[in-house]
Amino acid sequence: MVYFIVKRLVQSAFVMLAVAFLAFSLFRFVGDPITQMTGVETSVADQERLREDLGLNDPYALQFARFTGDMLKGDFGFSYRTRQPVAEMIATRIPATLELGIVALLISLLVGIPAGVYTALRPRGIATQAILMVTLVGVSIPTFVIGIMLIFFFGVQLGWLPTFGRGGTVRLGGWETSFLTVDGWRALILPAFTLGVYQLTLTMRLVRAEMMEVMRSDYIRFATARGVPMNRLYFKHALANTMVPVITIIGLQFGGVIAFSIVTESVFQWPGMGLLFLESIRFVDIPVMGVYLVVIAFFFVLVNLIVDMLYVVIDPRLRIRDVS
Amino acid sequence: MLRVENLTVKFPSRFGDVTAVENMAMAIAPGEIHGLVGESGAGKSTVGAAIIGLLQPPGFVADGTLQLGDVDLRALDRFEAHALRGKRVSMIFQDPQTSLNPLMRIEDQLVETILAHEDISADAAQSRAIDLLEEMGIEDASSRMRSYPHQFSGGMRQRVVIALAICTNPELIIADEPTTALDVAVQSQVLDLIRRLADVRKVGFMLITHDIGVIAQIADTVTMMRRGKRIESGPTAEVLGNPSHAYTKQLMDAVPPLDRKIDRFRVPKDEEIDATGQGDAARAWLLGAERETAVGLTLEGIAVSFPGVRTSMWQKPAPHIALQDISFVVRPGSIMGIVGESGSGKSTLAKTLTGLIKPSDGTMTLAGAPLPGGGARARKHPSRQLIQMVFQDPYSSLNSRHRVGTILAEPLWLYGLVTDKEERRKLCIDMLRLVGMLPEAIDKYPHQFSGGQRQRIAVARALLARPKVLICDEPTSALDVSIQAQLLNLLKDLQASFGLTVLFISHNLSVVRQMADDVVVLRNGRIQEQGPCATIYETPTAEYTKELLALTPVLPADWRP
């Protein structure tokens, strides 16, 4: 078990290193950092001196090592566009994106799992067919269209909910949260729903497929044959076994949530990391792009590590070795 | 106690309703072990599923009476039927590896089942569970039952499964191939357990199996089924010992005996495959070109080990040793039988000989020339042509996306044996005739054939490489016993006609007895004993061989037709 966890840690570190290398290559090879940092009035000699000072003439391996070291220390360099430290820019944006992502993920799980279980247990029901059709349309409507439609109906036509920004936020230490004000929650509803719908359909379909697979397994048939009460059969035997593969995929889905938050943030002008990333792409602000990449990959890897630990908790086959 | 009359089960399909079981009738008394026998497609599992109310949808009971004691099973609604399951009728499945919920402790699964049907305290249920496990022969039950299923071996798991089926004292247990996935030693223990439960607790058993030997060993009465219909039923010794019905007779003729070798199986005339009459061109082609010399195969000190699965950071995993110190000689033109249970390394041996696995030690020689193993054997090495293989599973050994003609022609062009396309086709057709298939088969796809026919195609493919050595890895274990008899006849004929050297691998001692000249007994990757077939079977020296021979179910001596 310890070996399993250590192996996962090493693999995660490897992924992070590769992403860091990607960010480094972006910074180093896409455009010339020096021309980006200095204006037209800087003389060639000054540019060369700066190049030497920044170590850009050193071997690439050394530069990459220094780059990674700086990252580990939390020094992410400066934005080409605003000349601010990137670390600061990202840090102020993280709470908005994370809160949006977590609420969206919760919506997707709290609705998606029960819906998946229901449709698996009543595969021929009319409600199941309807749910399946609706979710099929759900995955086919682009996130931004869902956002636009929600804005149109609930914002413009009905005027019930705000359509942009975070509304009222409260500062808790360095963390700006929407969770503590009514206004903040109201502003969160539409974006979170927009972001959650797509994940919800995925979760539901996945749970349904796995559950149907489990329901025809021998141990479920055997449990049925010895008259284990139906509720126990469904929710103790079948659901637990369904969740083993499902949580792995849900970990992977977190990446999707973060990615689509770019779109959602753009539609709702939500001041998160995604919006910052879009701006940085528009202005070819390479350092911000690179750091965003690393931060996203870090969250992704972290969530999947947690999922792997959960796996160990759920499945005794990973915890206890065969004795036979 | 159980009375089935006029039972008809149908499955709706796009071709209309398909009748899986028709006019089935049987009765089981308390304490009776009633064998339900038949070949695949006979509908015997469907009968069991219909009784316990677990037919795979969309199947349904179309007609008939299902009476358990005073209860009409067909009149129950969904909830009543579920309440009855476990309480009065229970079931045992084939594979103990998959029958238990892997995420729950044995204890929880037992207690939950008992509490589902009886109004007793959790403590009482727990102590009943301990008693039951001990009765099933699980030592130290009170602590063992805190384990998860994966911590038990296959045989122990089947005991747990039986404990789960019996824990609510049902009157009837439907056992669907309960020992098919088990080795003979474990099989005999499980059969003893079933016999004891029937005698002591007066539980009625419906024992569904394809294995006549198992039925002969423990069933009191037997019902013979074929294609959804009942052929006959009655006391076991009467029905099987002195078969009167043509089908039963035919089936009994096809069962290979353990205690003697018969030259050919008697198979009905119309299904008899005559490998001497047809396919003259293919015969001539096989006999031409240096066919007169049969070749021998020698193994010396062969060992195979696989890297173990790493589970700890500090220790290097111990390698898994699949084969160790394997040495034997296959005489030119003889049949060498390799016998062993699951995990004995017999399939690894086949893979090593064919170059799929690299031996970690030892040497192999083919016709006196060294035979390189694993990756060291070049793709164009001559042995690739000389050694051909017939596999276990006819459903996966032929590429389902290729026509039979394409499959058969492959060795011909690959080894440059026949360069003209038309000639290849002609030869393939003739080879199909030789193995007893119709020429039309050449343009069909494998899924259009039955298992036995596919196995013939696989044999034809092997022959079309003009091999001198044929490795058969459990070639009949996926086949019904009557089809097995036909295929064994065919293999014998071909071996005799073409002087092939054959390595015949099987877990089934009776089958090997019919085929082999010499025998090697394998266990856990080591040779226990080797020698001429008759010697090994009649005067075994190794303890293990003696045990295997003693535990293999056989037909009583006085049943001989």
Add this chain to the structure above:
Amino acid sequence: MLAFIKRYEGLWLFSRSPAVILAAIMAFGIILGAILAPWIAPINPYDLASFSLMDGLLPPVWDEFGSEKFLLGTDDQGRDMISSILYGARLSLIIGISAMTIATVLGVGLGLAAGYFGGRFDAIVMRIADIQLALPAILTALLIDGIARGILPPEMQQNLRVTVLIIAIALSLWVNFARTARASTFVQMNKEYVQAALIQGQHPLRVMFVHILPNILGPLLVIMTVDLASAILLEATLSFLGIGLPADSPSLGTLIRIGMQFLLSGEWWILWIPTLFLVALVVSINVLGDFLRDVFNPRLR
């Protein structure tokens, strides 16, 4: 006819599901319209001379202010909506199908080889796939787009927009194919027909492409359909974010972005008609994909 349909399970199921038949007709119709756009569209939306500002903002024909000349109305430039949509769908489909094709070839090739050779090669391919997974589709596409902006001179950027989009989308989709192909290949490698081919000493390429590939086509076909839908959605999303295609060669996504400006004014058709088309196209492709999944994996029925 009926007997013929009954012989093939897929055909039989198809004939019995009206929703799937409807989806097939819809997808086929839109694809046909897109292919024939240059011949059937009333005007060429790329040709500034073929439309005039005078016709701007006309509603569809069923509105009392509509004109029979423009069945679905016009945008603010006076462009006929039908023509814009047909050309837009054409561009969306070209990008989607190209990206899907590249992703298929790349993913299936790598996945097959990884499953066949196993060992170190497999480990490397799968680690690359892991990294790709940590960077979700939209992010990858945006990133490649950003890099292209950084590297390419501005005049080339315009010409290469479509190519960059195709590569960006293809790179974000290949992992799906690679993982599925690899997993299926692993299963096939243990099948006896593959072992038979290996024992005979057949060439690895023949084993991979002649023996294994036809046997794993089913699940791959499903992914191809579903990923075509994703590719079209991804293109629309990128164009909507303003980093896909420019306004002078609009895809469906670009049309929707342009239509967004009219969300609050009365000209609803400029936004909702292209949106409806996009959704109809993607829904019908997804319905077909779902149907294929059911055919190839009967357990989910």
